[in-house]
Amino acid sequence: MTRPASVAALTETLCAGGYLADRGLSTAAYVALTLDRPLLLEGEVGVGKTEIAKTLATVLGRRLIRLQCYEGIDTNQALYEWDYARQLLQIRALSEAALADEGAVDALFGPKFLLERPLLDAVRTGDGAVLLVDEVDRADDEFEAFLLELLSEFQITIPEIGTIRAERPPLVVLTSNRTRELHDALKRRCLYHWVDYPDFDREVEIVLVREPGVSETLARRVVAAVTRLRELDLAKAPGVAETIDWVRTLGAVGAADLDPQTVEDTIGAVVKDRDDLDVVRAHVHELSRG
Amino acid sequence: MADATGTAFLETLVGFGRALRAAGLPVGTGDVQTYCAAMEPLDPTDLLDLYWAGRTTLVGRREHLPVYHRVFREWFLGVPGEPDEARPFNRPDAPEAWADLQLPEPERSGEEREQQEAPMGLVGSDVATLRAKSFADCTPDELAALRRIMRTVRLTPPRRRSRRTAPAVDGRRPDLRRTVREALRTHGDPATLRWRERRVRPRRLVLVLDVSGSMADYSRALLQFAHVTSRAARRVEVFCFGTRLTRITRELEHRRPDDALARAADAVVDWEGGTRIGASLDAFVREWGRRGIGRGGIVVICSDGLDRGDPALLESAMRRLARRCHRVVWLSPHAGSGGPPSLGMTVATPYVDRLLPARDLDDLERFARTLAVLG
Numbered sequence: 002m003t004r005p006a007s008v009a010a011l012t013e014t015l016c017a018g019g020y021l022a023d024r025g026l027s028t029a030a031y032v033a034l035t036l037d038r039p040l041l042l043e044g045e046v047g048v049g050k051t052e053i054a055k056t057l058a059t060v061l062g063r064r065l066i067r068l069q070c071y072e073g074i075d076t077n078q079a080l081y082e083w084d085y086a087r088q089l090l091q092i093r094a095l096s097e098a099a100l101a102d103e104g105a106v107d108a109l110f111g112p113k114f115l116l117e118r119p120l121l122d123a124v125r126t127g128d129g130a131v132l133l134v135d136e137v138d139r140a141d142d143e144f145e146a147f148l149l150e151l152l153s154e155f156q157i158t159i160p161e162i163g164t165i166r167a168e169r170p171p172l173v174v175l176t177s178n179r180t181r182e183l184h185d186a187l188k189r190r191c192l193y194h195w196v197d198y199p200d201f202d203r204e205v206e207i208v209l210v211r212e213p214g215v216s217e218t219l220a221r222r223v224v225a226a227v228t229r230l231r232e233l234d235l236a237k238a239p240g241v242a243e244t245i246d247w248v249r250t251l252g253a254v255g256a257a258d259l260d261p262q263t264v265e266d267t268i269g270a271v272v273k274d275r276d277d278l279d280v281v282r283a284h285v286h287e288l289s290r291g
Numbered sequence: 292m293a294d295a296t297g298t299a300f301l302e303t304l305v306g307f308g309r310a311l312r313a314a315g316l317p318v319g320t321g322d323v324q325t326y327c328a329a330m331e332p333l334d335p336t337d338l339l340d341l342y343w344a345g346r347t348t349l350v351g352r353r354e355h356l357p358v359y360h361r362v363f364r365e366w367f368l369g370v371p372g373e374p375d376e377a378r379p380f381n382r383p384d385a386p387e388a389w390a391d392l393q394l395p396e397p398e399r400s401g402e403e404r405e406q407q408e409a410p411m412g413l414v415g416s417d418v419a420t421l422r423a424k425s426f427a428d429c430t431p432d433e434l435a436a437l438r439r440i441m442r443t444v445r446l447t448p449p450r451r452r453s454r455r456t457a458p459a460v461d462g463r464r465p466d467l468r469r470t471v472r473e474a475l476r477t478h479g480d481p482a483t484l485r486w487r488e489r490r491v492r493p494r495r496l497v498l499v500l501d502v503s504g505s506m507a508d509y510s511r512a513l514l515q516f517a518h519v520t521s522r523a524a525r526r527v528e529v530f531c532f533g534t535r536l537t538r539i540t541r542e543l544e545h546r547r548p549d550d551a552l553a554r555a556a557d558a559v560v561d562w563e564g565g566t567r568i569g570a571s572l573d574a575f576v577r578e579w580g581r582r583g584i585g586r587g588g589i590v591v592i593c594s595d596g597l598d599r600g601d602p603a604l605l606e607s608a609m610r611r612l613a614r615r616c617h618r619v620v621w622l623s624p625h626a627g628s629g630g631p632p633s634l635g636m637t638v639a640t641p642y643v644d645r646l647l648p649a650r651d652l653d654d655l656e657r658f659a660r661t662l663a664v665l666g
């Protein structure tokens with residue numbers, strides 16, 4: 002699919018895909034697409050950073066390639082790995098004479114024996130892919146260095162083979178929860194957008210888009226309750242994802258309204274910290290009043 | 292877009308970039324180029340496009356957003372922004388609640404120092420007495436001398452095994468890459484298995500320094516110690532608090548100690564104001580702890596525990612903190628002095644793994660030794 006013609010068109014396309022993006026996020030995504038620049042999204046947990054990448058992939062008709070970062074992730078898991086078992090078999094199949102031949106050995110470290118990992122996969126797929134590098138702050142700083150070449154040149158260098166370059170770069174979305182400061186070298190290569198909590202009306206819209214079965218009255222009451230929860234002094238304020246979870250939970254137990262008993266029963270979908278639960282229990286009546 | 296207006300427009304954008312730079316944002320030429328390129332397919336007469344395209348290309352840090360917002364209003368709308376509005380964190384609540392930090396004398400150059408030291412014989416006291424002299428009684432010159440000694444303190448945070456592996460003589464995971472490479476020599480017989488082992492890396496160290504009035508005599512020395520620490524070990528985070536918490540890790544990154552200390556002093560607004568330990572630690576846990584800054588790390592709190600806030604808040608903050616990091620160490624100038632513990636200390640102690648004195652340099656060196664063996 003071709004790129005959307007304007008920011009408004011992109012917003013509409015995203016909306017059709019079930020994601021309500023505000024002007025800032027749409028502009029950032031649009032600029033990332035037109036300039037072929039990676040987009041770094043930061044924001045509180047559960048504001049839809051990962052979701053936007055998934056939706057972009059769907060609405061643009063691209064394949065989503067996801068790399069979940071974790072501590073200790075390295076080239077073998079992120080870029081490529083050699084297929085050692087096949088290499089060994091191949092060596093044994095070759096005669097001694099054949100092994101003396103340079104070409105045969107070179108072939109052992111050729112594309113045939115290369116296992117693709119997400120980043121290499123994304124470079125090879127090019128603009129048919131949306132590459133999501135999720136929670137990049139969870140990886141250690143050594144890993145950021147691996148990413149630099151990819152982010153600026155959309156290429157990967159494999160010593161035995163050479164440089165593999167994306168002819169048309171994939172859309173790269175990085176997300177971070179800011180558990181640590183990312184390196185400036187990484188940030189410099191990216192566009193940056195801070196994703197905020199949506200305002201009340203937008204969050205109601207989001208709930209209605211994501212859970213079409215729910216009544217608007219209930220959606221408004223749940224969003225009002227969640228907004229109130231965010232004002233309470235909680236260690237972990239609920240994100241939009243939690244709002245949707247809560248609505249879904251209410252649907253599952255067949256609740257049509259948010260009365261104190263229902264709040265009490267289903268609060269586990271929104272608040273997941275024991276100390277926070279104590280705070281919330283003291284305010285159950287306010288929450289159910291809506 | 293006509294050429295003439297195009298050039299004028301570009302100049303406006305470049306000027307905006309310059310204005311941001313003047314306001315202290317790290318905006319490079321490349322960033323401005325990206326901004327101009329981003330505006331190409333967008334509508335130059337649309338303020339929202341101008342705003343958002345600039346925000347996504349020129350700003351790389353959430354803290355810079357208010358400044359961006361203000362400069363944007365000034366530049367494109369001609370609305371003079373209030374400097375205070377843009378930097379809400381630097382506005383002191385009550386002017387009398389804070390005073391300038393008196394920094395130790397700047398380092399003298401080598402020659403100057405010799406001239407000074409010769410007649411004064413290292414500021415009039417020998418190293419041994421200086422080591423055991425309470426920070427509270429030190430003159431600025433003595434503090435400067437202490438700083439030089441502090442540099443020799445070796446700080447090695449305990450280590451933990453990382454998920455990353457390195458080639459090893461022996462280990463649990465076979466190193467297939469090396470094994471296959473060597474099998475080439477033996478015609479595909481993996482004659483010798485090679486191994487990898489998980490590496491070890493130092494735990495993160497988080498220093499939380501009390502710089503309130505009751506700690507005023509110690510905070511300078513502790514700040515010096517923090518600077519030396521952040522230069523000596525990687526992965527060190529430094530926070531200060533009196534009535535509110537400030538992160539000064541970036542300020543301390545500066546190589547020259549005087550610059551680093553001056554910058555840190557600028558960043559902290561409530562030097563020698565009151566103490567709200569509970570509220571500050573609570574802010575630390577919420578803002579940073581929850582995001583995992585202390586996870587698997589050692590949190591070192593330097594405070595006398597004289598809290599003017601609610602003990603219940605301190606208790607809950609300490610409880611959360613203890614759960615979110617590997618070890619909590621509390622350094623107090625009064626620990627082990629025999630006096631009755633402050634209320635804050637009494638509340639916090641159950642959640643502290645080690646309570647150590649920090650009255651003088653000997654104490655800090657003892658802390659450095661304890662740190663290395665803190666399992």
